[in-house]
Amino acid sequence: MEKQQKDVTIKDVARRADVAISTVSRVLNGLDKVRPQTRERVWEAVRELGYVPNSLAVSMVTGQTKAVMVVVPDFTNDFNGAVVQGAEEYLKEQGYTVLVLSAKGLSEEAFESLCRRCSKLADGMLAVPGSPDLIDYGKWTKPFVLVDGYGREDGGFSVEIDNEEGAYLLTEELLKNGHRRIGLIGGFPGVSLGGRRIDGCKRALREAGLSENSLVFIPGSHFEETGYRGMTELFNMPESLRPTGVVAINNLICIGCIKALAERGMKAGREISLVGFDDHLLARYSDPAVTVLSRPTIAMGREGAKMLVRLLRGEAVEERRVVMETKLLRRGSVKTIGG
Amino acid sequence: MEKQQKDVTIKDVARRADVAISTVSRVLNGLDKVRPQTRERVWEAVRELGYVPNSLAVSMVTGQTKAVMVVVPDFTNDFNGAVVQGAEEYLKEQGYTVLVLSAKGLSEEAFESLCRRCSKLADGMLAVPGSPDLIDYGKWTKPFVLVDGYGREDGGFSVEIDNEEGAYLLTEELLKNGHRRIGLIGGFPGVSLGGRRIDGCKRALREAGLSENSLVFIPGSHFEETGYRGMTELFNMPESLRPTGVVAINNLICIGCIKALAERGMKAGREISLVGFDDHLLARYSDPAVTVLSRPTIAMGREGAKMLVRLLRGEAVEERRVVMETKLLRRGSVKTIGG
DNA sequence: TATAATAATAAAAACGTTTTTATTTTTGCC
DNA sequence: GGCAAAAATAAAAACGTTTTTATTATTATA
Numbered sequence: 001m002e003k004q005q006k007d008v009t010i011k012d013v014a015r016r017a018d019v020a021i022s023t024v025s026r027v028l029n030g031l032d033k034v035r036p037q038t039r040e041r042v043w044e045a046v047r048e049l050g051y052v053p054n055s056l057a058v059s060m061v062t063g064q065t066k067a068v069m070v071v072v073p074d075f076t077n078d079f080n081g082a083v084v085q086g087a088e089e090y091l092k093e094q095g096y097t098v099l100v101l102s103a104k105g106l107s108e109e110a111f112e113s114l115c116r117r118c119s120k121l122a123d124g125m126l127a128v129p130g131s132p133d134l135i136d137y138g139k140w141t142k143p144f145v146l147v148d149g150y151g152r153e154d155g156g157f158s159v160e161i162d163n164e165e166g167a168y169l170l171t172e173e174l175l176k177n178g179h180r181r182i183g184l185i186g187g188f189p190g191v192s193l194g195g196r197r198i199d200g201c202k203r204a205l206r207e208a209g210l211s212e213n214s215l216v217f218i219p220g221s222h223f224e225e226t227g228y229r230g231m232t233e234l235f236n237m238p239e240s241l242r243p244t245g246v247v248a249i250n251n252l253i254c255i256g257c258i259k260a261l262a263e264r265g266m267k268a269g270r271e272i273s274l275v276g277f278d279d280h281l282l283a284r285y286s287d288p289a290v291t292v293l294s295r296p297t298i299a300m301g302r303e304g305a306k307m308l309v310r311l312l313r314g315e316a317v318e319e320r321r322v323v324m325e326t327k328l329l330r331r332g333s334v335k336t337i338g339g
Numbered sequence: 340m341e342k343q344q345k346d347v348t349i350k351d352v353a354r355r356a357d358v359a360i361s362t363v364s365r366v367l368n369g370l371d372k373v374r375p376q377t378r379e380r381v382w383e384a385v386r387e388l389g390y391v392p393n394s395l396a397v398s399m400v401t402g403q404t405k406a407v408m409v410v411v412p413d414f415t416n417d418f419n420g421a422v423v424q425g426a427e428e429y430l431k432e433q434g435y436t437v438l439v440l441s442a443k444g445l446s447e448e449a450f451e452s453l454c455r456r457c458s459k460l461a462d463g464m465l466a467v468p469g470s471p472d473l474i475d476y477g478k479w480t481k482p483f484v485l486v487d488g489y490g491r492e493d494g495g496f497s498v499e500i501d502n503e504e505g506a507y508l509l510t511e512e513l514l515k516n517g518h519r520r521i522g523l524i525g526g527f528p529g530v531s532l533g534g535r536r537i538d539g540c541k542r543a544l545r546e547a548g549l550s551e552n553s554l555v556f557i558p559g560s561h562f563e564e565t566g567y568r569g570m571t572e573l574f575n576m577p578e579s580l581r582p583t584g585v586v587a588i589n590n591l592i593c594i595g596c597i598k599a600l601a602e603r604g605m606k607a608g609r610e611i612s613l614v615g616f617d618d619h620l621l622a623r624y625s626d627p628a629v630t631v632l633s634r635p636t637i638a639m640g641r642e643g644a645k646m647l648v649r650l651l652r653g654e655a656v657e658e659r660r661v662v663m664e665t666k667l668l669r670r671g672s673v674k675t676i677g678g
Numbered sequence: 679t680a681t682a683a684t685a686a687t688a689a690a691a692a693c694g695t696t697t698t699t700a701t702t703t704t705t706g707c708c
Numbered sequence: 709g710g711c712a713a714a715a716a717t718a719a720a721a722a723c724g725t726t727t728t729t730a731t732t733a734t735t736a737t738a
Contacts, residue, residue: 009724020688025726033686056459057724060395060693075420075427075439084414088441097456100414100439102427117436120395121460255620262624281594285601287626348694359718364696372716396694399723 008049016045028053059120067097068308069122071115073130074104078280079251079297080128083147086301087126094309103130115140124308126301129192143311147304150193151321157311159304159322163193166293167200169328170247170275173291175208178338179245179273182210184217185230185257186249194222194249197277201247216243220253227256234272235264244337248276254290255282268333279329288332296324347388356384367392398459406436407647408461410454412469413443417619418590418636419467422486425640426465433648435462442469454479463647465640468531469561482650486643489532490660496650498643498661502532505632506539508667509586509614512630514547517677518584518612521549523556524569524596525588533561533588536616540586555582559592566595573611574603583676587615593629594621607672618668627671635663 010028014021019042026034027042034042045051059065068091072080088098099122103111115125124143149158174182184201187194198217205215218233220226227248234242248254254276261268268274269288276283279294303322310317349367353360358381365373366381373381384390398404407430411419427437438461442450463482468489488497513521523540526533537556544554557572559565566587573581587593593615600607607613608627615622618633642661649656 007724011724021725022689022727023687026687029726035686038686052455052458054399054459054724055456056395056399057693058726060393060399060695060724061726063693075414075423076417078415078417078420081414081417081420084441085443088414089444092444097453098441099460100441102423102437102439104424105428105431114436116391117394119391120393121438255624258624262626267626281621282624285594285597285621285625287601287606346694350694360695361697361719362717365717368696374716377716393694396723397696399694399725400696402723 007054008051010051010053012049013042013045013051016049017042064123065097065121066095067099067122068305068312069118069125070098070100071125071127072100072102073128075102077252079148079278082297083128083301083304086298086303087147087305088301089298090302090305091309094305096309124312126304126308143308145304145308145311147300148193150196155320157307157317157320159300159307159324161295161300161324161326163196164200164203166277166295166326167197167247167249168204169200169326170277170291170293171201171204172208173275173328173330173334174245174247174273175204175210177245177273177334177336179243180210180214180338181241181243181245182215183230183234183243183246184215184249185246186218186220186222186226186253188219197249216241222250222252224252224256224259227253227258228260229256231257231260231272235260243272245273245275245334248274251276251278251280251283254278254292255280258282258286258290269335273334273337275334290333291331292329294327294329296326300324346393347390349390349392351388352381352384352390355388356381403462404436404460405434406438406461407644407651408457408464409437409439410464410466411439411441412467414441416591418487418617421636422467422640422643425637425642426486426644427640428637429641429644430648433644435648463651465643465647482647484643484647484650486639487532489535494659496646496656496659498639498646498663500634500639500663500665502535503539503542505616505634505665506536506586506588507543508539508665509616509630509632510540510543511547512614512667512669512673513584513586513612514543514549516584516612516673516675518582519549519553519677520580520582520584521554522569522573522582522585523554523588524585525557525559525561525565525592527558536588555580561589561591563591563595563598566592566597567599568595570596570599574599582611584612584614584673587613590615590617590619590622593617593631594619597621597625597629608674612673614673629672630670631668633666633668635665639663 010021010024014024017024019038023034023038024042027039070084070087072084074080084100091098101118106114119140125140126145126147128147129149144157146156146158149160150163151160171182182205184198187198189195189198202215216234218230220230234246246257248257257274258268267288268290275291277293278297279292283290283292303324307317349360349363353363356363358377362373362377363381366378409423409426411423413419423439430437440457445453458479464479465484465486467486483496485495485497488499489502490499510521521544523537526537528534528537541554555573557569559569573585585596587596596613597607606627607629614630616632617636618631622629622631642663646656646661
């Protein structure tokens with residue numbers, strides 16, 4: 001094992017430039033009170049030795065890192081990828097280092113421990129909630145912004161959409177196309193973001209004068225597997241009772257639904273109608289494309305990052321809760337039936 | 340602005356437990372030579388004060404972080420997501436903190452600077468090359484493993500597949516199905532991973548006795564846009580010259596191809612045949628599904644992580660270059676034509 | 679030319695740990 | 709009960725910076 005060559009320190013630079021350590025520091029940080037001639041000598045030494053400041057030492061004494069932590073529940077969900085990309089772009093523009101962390105596979109306890117360990121590594125945190133539900137994470141004392149939260153009234157900073165209204169619009173779209181028996185796959189009533197979407201779906205039915213019986217709700221976590229299972233369950237029902245239109249509560253569940261259909265040789269918009277959230281690849285390019293409520297995913301990340309940067313700078317943030325616009329994209333997965 | 344409450348330090352704990360700082364440290368790190376009674380007093384103080392060691396200070400004095408950096412070119416490419424997931428799983432199992440960094444949008448220079456700034460934050464690095472091409476990144480002196488490299492003989496540690504052979508197999512599949520004019524979209528000859536794949540494609544043609552003229556090669560970077568443009572260009576050719584089968588050099592380009600086809604109301608396997616790399620969602624669930632050379636993406640990440648951990652532990656690593664198995668998945672995107 | 683003011687540099691303290699060395703306390707034995 | 713050995717604890721040095729304070733060198737003024 002080769003000898004771990006020690007890094008060049010500010011001390012080495014000082015010695016080489018024949019100057020005090022503090023002088024080197026001032027040159028490096030562009031402070032005044034250094035004679036041009038001295039300054040040049042220091043820079044030369046820095047170059048010659050290839051000196052790089054030890055970020056740990058700097059952070060320790062200054063108390064800040066110029067870095068931001070972005071926490072996601074998972075790296076394979078493209079919604080998260082888009083949010084991170086949007087956030088990252090802006091944060092890099094503003095000179096921040098972006099450290100991305102995933103909470104995947106961690107118990108709430110393990111996740112908290114992870115955050116504690118990392119708390120000194122960043123000045124602030126941008127998080128996409130998931131499982132464990134970051135929203136209830138209170139140990140983080142630095143500036144914190146939640147992207148894709150769900151309208152909680154705790155006064156935290158967040159970027160979100162109107163999830164209740166979104167689900168309402170999607171359900172309404174099915175109703176407008178003559179569907180009278182609606183399936184709703186995923187989420188748990190009253191729980192986090194999915195709860196809001198369930199509310200919206202139910203409201204649409206209520207306002208259309210339909211009874212609770214016209215809804216087949218299949219609860220489940222927000223993973224693909226739920227969509228697959230849900231769609232399968234629907235097709236196990238007698239056709240006379242089976243919903244003709246389905247609302248998938250999120251992108252992964254929508255993908256699960258499409259998978260289940262594909263395996264049976266079926267298509268959304270033919271054997272059954274399907275609507276969902278987020279304009280992901282599969283929604284856009286499956287055949288037919290899926291009617292979705294599109295969220296500005298990248299913009300959401302960017303907006304969250306902007307908010308966080310303002311907080312880090314100590315600037316006033318007028319709206320603590322930014323609600324982004326959505327768009328209903330009507331496509332072939334909804335068949336018009338009846339009347 | 341509320342007063343930034345100072346963190347609890349080891350000093351506070353020591354004072355509270357009426358004990359020396361060093362004793363607290365020994366208790367925390369489970370070293371011996373502490374009387375049970377004293378130990379309990381210290382733990383109590385730790386609990387009462389909610390003490391969390393300052394990771395910066397610890398890293399500075401111990402010289403290690405128990406963290407690993409994972410660098411990807413982009414968060415929106417699902418291949419990267421899968422690699423990160425695989426790596427993350429294993430690294431978390433082994434007690435490492437995983438910090439993910441993206442090189443997206445960074446010049447080679449900016450990226451090097453980023454790495455230097457972060458070099459103290461992790462004990463080792465796992466990287467997926469991209470743009471800038473991490474392979475040529477020499478400033479990183481700590482243990483380093485490349486995932487999805489391309490058979491360079493520089494003795495670095497890497498996990499990869501046989502890209503030349505993979506492209507060979509895909510091309511052969513087209514040839515076996517009677518295709519005699521082949522399109523190849525993406526990559527640049529001799530350059531990085533794409534170069535290897537181009538080589539493999541050409542070899543298949545050569546071995547089948549076909550001349551260079553039977554290949555329509557459309558070079559381009561590894562983004563979706565190249566696939567879209569490439570497919571468009573092919574359809575601008577007179578039909579008599581147009582390839583009947585296309586090899587997309589990577590997943591994004593394959594997606595671009597599918598998009599271009601979808602926009603014309605065409606399908607792979609009908610108007611033109613298509614094969615590509617990686618079994619991504621769109622390849623699997625577009626209609627028809629796309630014949631691809633599937634790589635064990637998650638396993639690649641995991642394997643890379645294993646290698647890195649061995650390096651970090653100072654254990655011997657027998658193979659510096661792990662070549663993973665691939666699988667050709669035959670699907671509906673290849674039409675059999677001719678004789 | 680002496681003297682005050684100012685500019686430039688150096689020295690030292692601080693950040694919160696671990697680790698090494700020094701000191702104190704406890705134990706065992708005669 | 710005294711003494712050596714061992715065990716437990718305390719003190720101090722070190723990690724690599726920034727920042728505050730102290731010192732020295734330069735300039736301006738009389």
